[in-house]
Amino acid sequence: MTQLLIEAGLTERQYWRDLWRYRELFYFLAWRDLLVRYKQTFVGVGWSIIRPLLTMAVLTVVFGKLGKMPSGGVPYPLLVLCGMLPWQFFSTAMAESGNSLVQNSNLISKVYFPRLVITVSTVITSFVDFLISGIFLIVVMIWYRQAPPVAVLFLPFFVLLVFGASFGVGVWIAALMVKYRDFRFIVPFMVQFGLYISPVGFQSSVVPVKFRLLYSLNPMVGIIDGFRWCLLGAKSNVYWPGLEIALIDVIVLVASGIWYFRKTEQTFADVI
Amino acid sequence: MSDTKGTSRNPTMTNTAITIENLGKRYILGHQRAKDDGLRHAIEDAMRAPLAWLRSRRQKKLQEVDFWALKDVSLQIKRGEVVGIIGRNGAGKSTLLKILSRITVPTEGRIRIDGRVASLLEVGTGFHQELTGRENIFLNGAILGMTRAEIIRKFDEIVEFSEIEEFLDTPVKRYSSGMYVRLAFAVAAHLEPEILIVDEVLAVGDAAFQKKCLGKMGSFAHSGKTVLFVSHNMEAIRSLCQRVVWLKDGRLHKDGTVDEILETYFNSVSTELSFSCVNPDYGLVVQKVVLKNDRGEESSQFRPGEDLIVEINYEAQKRLEQPYVILGVQSVNGSCFTANMLLDGHRPEALTGTGKLACRFKSLPLFPQSYSVKMSIRTKNGNDMIIKYQEVAYFNVVGDLAEYGYHGEFLTRASQSTPVVVPYEWCLPDGTIAPVSLADPRDSTVDTREVASLT
Numbered sequence: 255m256t257q258l259l260i261e262a263g264l265t266e267r268q269y270w271r272d273l274w275r276y277r278e279l280f281y282f283l284a285w286r287d288l289l290v291r292y293k294q295t296f297v298g299v300g301w302s303i304i305r306p307l308l309t310m311a312v313l314t315v316v317f318g319k320l321g322k323m324p325s326g327g328v329p330y331p332l333l334v335l336c337g338m339l340p341w342q343f344f345s346t347a348m349a350e351s352g353n354s355l356v357q358n359s360n361l362i363s364k365v366y367f368p369r370l371v372i373t374v375s376t377v378i379t380s381f382v383d384f385l386i387s388g389i390f391l392i393v394v395m396i397w398y399r400q401a402p403p404v405a406v407l408f409l410p411f412f413v414l415l416v417f418g419a420s421f422g423v424g425v426w427i428a429a430l431m432v433k434y435r436d437f438r439f440i441v442p443f444m445v446q447f448g449l450y451i452s453p454v455g456f457q458s459s460v461v462p463v464k465f466r467l468l469y470s471l472n473p474m475v476g477i478i479d480g481f482r483w484c485l486l487g488a489k490s491n492v493y494w495p496g497l498e499i500a501l502i503d504v505i506v507l508v509a510s511g512i513w514y515f516r517k518t519e520q521t522f523a524d525v526i
Numbered sequence: 527m528s529d530t531k532g533t534s535r536n537p538t539m540t541n542t543a544i545t546i547e548n549l550g551k552r553y554i555l556g557h558q559r560a561k562d563d564g565l566r567h568a569i570e571d572a573m574r575a576p577l578a579w580l581r582s583r584r585q586k587k588l589q590e591v592d593f594w595a596l597k598d599v600s601l602q603i604k605r606g607e608v609v610g611i612i613g614r615n616g617a618g619k620s621t622l623l624k625i626l627s628r629i630t631v632p633t634e635g636r637i638r639i640d641g642r643v644a645s646l647l648e649v650g651t652g653f654h655q656e657l658t659g660r661e662n663i664f665l666n667g668a669i670l671g672m673t674r675a676e677i678i679r680k681f682d683e684i685v686e687f688s689e690i691e692e693f694l695d696t697p698v699k700r701y702s703s704g705m706y707v708r709l710a711f712a713v714a715a716h717l718e719p720e721i722l723i724v725d726e727v728l729a730v731g732d733a734a735f736q737k738k739c740l741g742k743m744g745s746f747a748h749s750g751k752t753v754l755f756v757s758h759n760m761e762a763i764r765s766l767c768q769r770v771v772w773l774k775d776g777r778l779h780k781d782g783t784v785d786e787i788l789e790t791y792f793n794s795v796s797t798e799l800s801f802s803c804v805n806p807d808y809g810l811v812v813q814k815v816v817l818k819n820d821r822g823e824e825s826s827q828f829r830p831g832e833d834l835i836v837e838i839n840y841e842a843q844k845r846l847e848q849p850y851v852i853l854g855v856q857s858v859n860g861s862c863f864t865a866n867m868l869l870d871g872h873r874p875e876a877l878t879g880t881g882k883l884a885c886r887f888k889s890l891p892l893f894p895q896s897y898s899v900k901m902s903i904r905t906k907n908g909n910d911m912i913i914k915y916q917e918v919a920y921f922n923v924v925g926d927l928a929e930y931g932y933h934g935e936f937l938t939r940a941s942q943s944t945p946v947v948v949p950y951e952w953c954l955p956d957g958t959i960a961p962v963s964l965a966d967p968r969d970s971t972v973d974t975r976e977v978a979s980l981t
Contacts, residue, residue, distance in 0.1 A: 256640075256641065256642050257638070257639070257640050258628075258637075258638070258639040258640075258643065259636065259637070259638055259639075260625065260626070260628060260631070260632065260636065260637040260638075260639070261632070261635075261636040261637070262631055262632050262633055262634060262635075262636075275671075276671070278668055278673055278674055279668050279669065282664065282665055282668040282669070282674075283665075285665075286654055286657065286661075286665050289656075289657060289661065290654060290656045290657065293656045293697075294656075360648075360651065360652070361651060361652050361669065362629075363629065364629065364647045364648045364651040365627070365629070365645070365647070365651045365652065365669055365670065366627050366628040366629050366645075367669070367671070520630070520631045521630075521631075523624065523629045523630045524553065524630055
């Protein structure tokens with residue numbers, strides 16, 4: 255016989271147990287979003303290839319050809335693609351999970367389950383897109399006959415890192431969005447802006463050394479550097495303090511995100 | 527803390543399913559909140575004058591207008607009891623269910639629930655328009671707390687109950703509203719909880735399906751499970767519940783057996799209406815407006831084709847010469863009809879002392895919906911309002927349209943239709959004449975073909 259206590263403030267113990275109990279819902283909500291996403295589209299899943307392909311082409315032309323940025327001996331499209339993969343995961347996860355609670359407000363006001371499920375499942379949805387784009391990256395690497403270095407073994411670590419960053423930021427924005435719809439306007443701006451201040455279209459080494467530490471406060475700097483190091487090898491020079499900062503950033507984002515989400519979660523149904 | 531440990535040690539020993547102690551839920555109202563909510567204001571205020579901002583935040587606490595949606599509610603519900611929760615809109619019924627379903631947290635008090643809870647506050651929560659019926663069964667099941675294995679096991683049963691086999695792979699956005707509701711209820715009906723919490727879900731769907739739902743809930747109740755049921759449909763409450771809890775202004779007003787509570791509830795609903803039907807200038811008081819049926823009984827439920835008698839009980843402290851009385855009946859889907867002395871000219875010579883004035887609307891040609899009666903009274907010259915036009919009584923029309931010969935596939939939409947049905951007949955190209963009327967259920971059981979051959 256299950257027993258349940260409902261009382262002002264007393265939910266913490268039950269919360270994590272419920273999260274486990276509703277674990278299948280992570281899958282179902284992500285599955286729903288994936289199913290729905292390409293309904294009534296002509297190109298369908300092809301969009302998750304076309305988007306990175308076109309962005310890659312534009313960034314290569316703008317930064318590589320017109321801007322004449324150094325590529326470090328790597329084909330420029332490949333350099334861009336390695337940066338775009340984590341960036342696109344991060345930015346779509348941020349945008350989608352930011353909206354997730356508001357979009358599912360009918361669920362929030364009518365049925366109980368840990369609200370964290372909604373936000374996490376949108377991050378998972380973006381992650382699936384990331385994996386599909388990953389296949390595209392492999393194809394491009396074969397095309398350029400570029401074998402990955404031994405460092406590729408560290409790739410899972412950086413994938414975990416970008417997942418953490420996406421989750422941390424997503425959870426923050428989702429919870430803030432419930433009360434402050436201003437974030438509906440802020441997020442697209444962050445996405446647009448972030449593409450240029452993160453080293454997606456260029457190498458982070460073009461940033462002057464004295465600003466490098468400051469620049470690395472953006473966790474995506476360390477993460478993108480890490481991706482390039484794993485996939486393209488030592489040719490892309492790694493700035494190690496940047497990686498350390500990224501790791502700290504992600505830990506802080508995740509911990510504070512969960513804290514803020516939990517703090518405000520109880521009032522979601524009243525406020526949304 | 528020690529208390530919670532004590533109770534969890536022997537949970538099976540207890541005979542109560544739900545214990546509610548001093549439950550309260552406060553919402554904060556007032557314009558303070560609107561200002562508080564904009565991010566711009568929050569930042570702007572803080573930037574401009576940090577000290578003033580801090581001070582004002584502290585002061586705001588005092589200025590806030592509290593609204594207690596629920597206050598001091600204590601209840602014990604035993605295992606296997608079927609309890610109906612009634613009350614006017616805003617009495618706190620939905621808030622209570624939301625707290626019990628853990629959608630929102632109480633401000634004070636506590637609840638202990640023994641057993642797996644399933645709550646249906648809405649039919650089809652989480653259904654996605656773009657997904658097929660099959661996909662939605664899985665999605666909705668998971669949202670309601672079923673595991674995938676459970677859904678797979680019950681899948682066939684759910685499909686059978688919903689009667690939508692052939693549309694399983696059609697997106698639900700192409701479903702008729704009846705099919706949608708049937709599928710949604712079918713999923714929910716197979717939850718197998720020990721405690722079921724239901725909010726007014728039966729207000730949707732056609733009469734036949736409502737019966738099926740009530741039947742399912744009835745069998746659920748008979749199998750010894752605990753049910754909490756909020757409804758405005760008193761017939762459903764009467765047929766399902768043994769015990770009724772009556773909430774009023776967020777407090778527990780009365781708690782007792784169905785018969786004793788419902789009787790006092792009906793009486794209060796007709797007398798309790800808070801309309802200002804007093805005009806001291808003319809010395810007129812409308813004490814109450816009562817609705818009666820064919821048999822002269824007070825009622826708030828009518829069948830299509832029944833007569834509706836609107837009885838106005840007045841007290842004229844001064845003699846009131848030749849007033850005009852105007853009555854109107856309307857539903858949310860539009861105005862229906864009116865009885866207007868300004869037009870028909872049948873006005874009383876004078877109102878003196880206490881008395882009654884009634885109007886009989888014959889053979890209500892109305893679909894099953896909720897209606898209100900509006901009334902106004904004007905002076906002898908017809909221009910001045912003695913009592914302004916306002917809602918004075920409410921009633922529901924209930925009934926199974928199938929008994930009146932209705933058998934359309936989209937019959938459920940009758941609840942959103944223009945409410946009035948003047949008797950009519952279709953003359954079809956093949957010579958068939960199909961009469962339709964809400965006048966009397968027996969009339970329309972006549973086979974249409976037979977009528978055609980007679981003509």
